[in-house]
Amino acid sequence: MDLADKEVGRTLNAATAPRADYDPAYDPLLDSTPGQGRDYAPSYWIGTAGEPPGDDGPVTQDMDADVVIIGSGFTGLTTAIFLAQEYGIKATVLEANRTAWGCSTRNGGQAQCASGRLKRSQWISRWGLDTALKMHRECVEGMENFKELIKDIDCDPQPGGHLYVAHRAKVMPALEKEAALLRETFGYNARILDAQTVRNEWVGDHEAHGAMHEPEGIGIHAAKLAFGYLKKARALGVKVHPASPVQGWETRNGQHYLRTPGGVVRARAVGVATGGYTANALNPEFRNRLFPILSNSMVTRPLTAAEIEACNIRTHQVLTDTRVLRNYYRLLPDNRLQIGSRSAISGRDAPQEQYRRSLEDGLARKFPALKGIQIDYSWWGWVDVSHDMMPRIVQPNKNETLYYAMGYGGNGVMYSAQAGRRLAQLIAGKGGELDLPIFQSRLPFPNVREMVTSEAFAPFRRFGQRFLYRWYYLKDEVL
Ligand SMILES: Cc1cc2nc3c(=O)[nH]c(=O)nc-3n(C[C@H](O)[C@H](O)[C@H](O)COP(=O)(O)OP(=O)(O)OC[C@H]3O[C@@H](n4cnc5c(N)ncnc54)[C@H](O)[C@@H]3O)c2cc1C
Incomplete structure (x- = not known):
């Protein structure tokens, strides 16, 4: 028709x-x-x-x-x-x-108690405490609004919170500080978990050096x-x-x-x-x-009980790691594993195999038992990042x-x-x-206004993005 x-x-x-x-x-x-x-x-x-x-x-x-x-x-x-x-x-x-x-x-599909990419501590630096507190209330109210809205929508909710996994030991002090700020200043009960607790009781992510658990967080379809x-x-x-x-x-x-x-x-x-x-x-x-920046995502075939055991995945809650170019991942209701991260810089490059391979490598770093596992779905999309x-x-x-x-x-x-x-x-x-x-x-x-306010300069913006991604990579993995 x-x-x-x-x-x-x-x-x-x-x-x-x-x-x-x-x-x-x-x-x-x-x-x-x-x-x-x-x-x-x-x-x-x-x-x-x-x-x-x-x-x-x-x-x-x-x-x-x-x-x-x-x-x-x-x-x-x-x-x-x-x-x-x-x-x-x-x-x-x-x-x-x-x-x-x-x-x-x-x-x-990760519903988190957040708006934009900045942390609570960054809200305070930018706007001062009063506004940061109001912004937090806006997010908490948003979370309630979301729960109310999805009550009668069959979207496979996986509630329970969000685990923010430290991918390197050196990020733990900053995570501990942020968690304390969330508890003491915002009244939001964020807990710090050490590496052993994360790996034994939550998820056997080989990169986990500890984590912050947030009480709000729902996975949806x-x-x-x-x-x-x-x-x-x-x-x-x-x-x-x-x-x-x-x-x-x-x-x-x-x-x-x-x-x-x-x-x-x-x-x-x-x-x-x-x-x-x-x-x-x-x-x-x-x-x-x-x-706009590209993010890609992929989903494995359903894991067997033995694979889930080998990876010690004990939660269906939503997970992200502390990379600037963060990995987001979770065990879906049908026991497939989803993982995503940043992708190519231009749409023309997005279909290249290297971006999918880099996600597969990321998955294997976290869960060596899943190295080479069949990927049933792979896709990408444009995320609306503001300047x-x-x-x-x-x-x-x-x-x-x-x-x-x-x-x-x-x-x-x-x-x-x-x-x-x-x-x-x-x-x-x-x-x-x-x-x-x-x-x-x-x-x-953006700040460097003259360079970027015309399409003719789009390649320069992308040049800047390449530079930034390189810097984030160094920050996340090397420095
Ligand atoms: C791979 C990936 C993973 C992500 N993971 C998460 C996550 O786990 N948690 C999270 O909170 N967020 C995540 N996001 C971001 C989240 O998906 C978006 O913030 C959200 O979907 C934005 O919804 P939207 O309705 O504003 O925009 P969109 O869903 O992008 O909708 C915009 C629509 O506008 C239409 N449109 C554009 N131009 C025109 C036009 N001229 N005329 C008519 N229609 C037009 C488009 O066709 C499109 O359908 C992710 C994004 C991507 C790409």
Whole structure:
């Protein structure tokens, strides 16, 4: 059934079929949109979630909408859910490819009590204690919001907390200091575990020199969660149109005109939720304000009981290590092991074997018994890293009805739901009490502004990234 031929607005009960193959080399710094109707990345989540739920088919004619959300990942869908649930606003979601095609069906599924990439101690240095405490409360509230939201979504939750594993002995003093700060200043019960305890009672990671255990942390099935959000949104009257990339955007007399291949959508307000897939061409507001980086992930065949024993994996909780270019890993409910880390620098290089090999090597370093194990799934995606490592949920110009939420920097599984709640609040005109820096300023430009604010300089940004990755490698493994 070609859903594009169906009348827009009619309730459709099947997912729109893909119109083009998955493009493994897509690069947001170089391409103008992420495509049109492309198939999903071959992630474990997509391979095991079952059929995607129904959607409303692509846009096929000019139409009027009140609020349009661009992007149908966790952020876009949760924004639409909260707009409908809290404010009675039934949004129209426009998605370039299949529903939740971006990071939301490609991640590690680790919901952590965090927002952005900075630690609590770094929040204090940047903003002072009062703001850091408020930011912590925002994350704790976000975690509660997330738990509430997933209560009736069958997304295989693995609760219990997060183990942050010291990959070298020299990082333990800093970890101990951070844990003490979390307990004493933030009232958040982080515990330090020594190397023996980690290896004997939690996970026989050969690199573990100790760990910090955080009480919050839930592993989820990413695509089941995204599909659950999709069903929830549509049940609330939200319209979701896949294969409808926004390819042009004009604003006249306070109205937005969003050009898609099937027709122009006129909107009173627009919420942008395009994450690491935000192209420079989408709207001048976003030009070079994000620095998308590639992360790759892979999933083994199910481990045998003997292999689990050999690796002494005694937890299904979510695990990350202390590398700057961190490894995230966990034993999935079906006893496969997932592991992920940084990947290539450009989309063109992403499919190269060396990136998958480097993850396989990382897996074997942690668990020598799994050296050479069959890998059933391997994929990658663009993470929305901001230039100051913190997200923004803002209305950049008070005179314009344009809003956005992005920049979670690899910590968006949980926080995207809270960001969706905050974005809905802003769009509904109820954002008055949002007084954290992440709600009050735009995504910042990078420091060396002249070098990077034009696409012509994209190679220089990437040159800088190569240099940074080399430095992080030295810091993580050598110095
Ligand atoms: C490999 C990997 C592992 C990760 N692991 C974790 C983890 O364990 N824990 C964690 O917290 N976070 C993790 N993340 C990050 C997390 O997945 C993201 O923060 C989160 O999914 C962001 O959701 P989003 O809705 O903002 O963006 P996305 O899910 O990326 O959705 C953006 C959507 O916008 C659409 N779009 C873009 N441009 C247009 C346009 N012009 N018109 C219409 N639609 C458009 C895209 O097609 C895309 O579907 C990981 C990311 C990756 C890639």
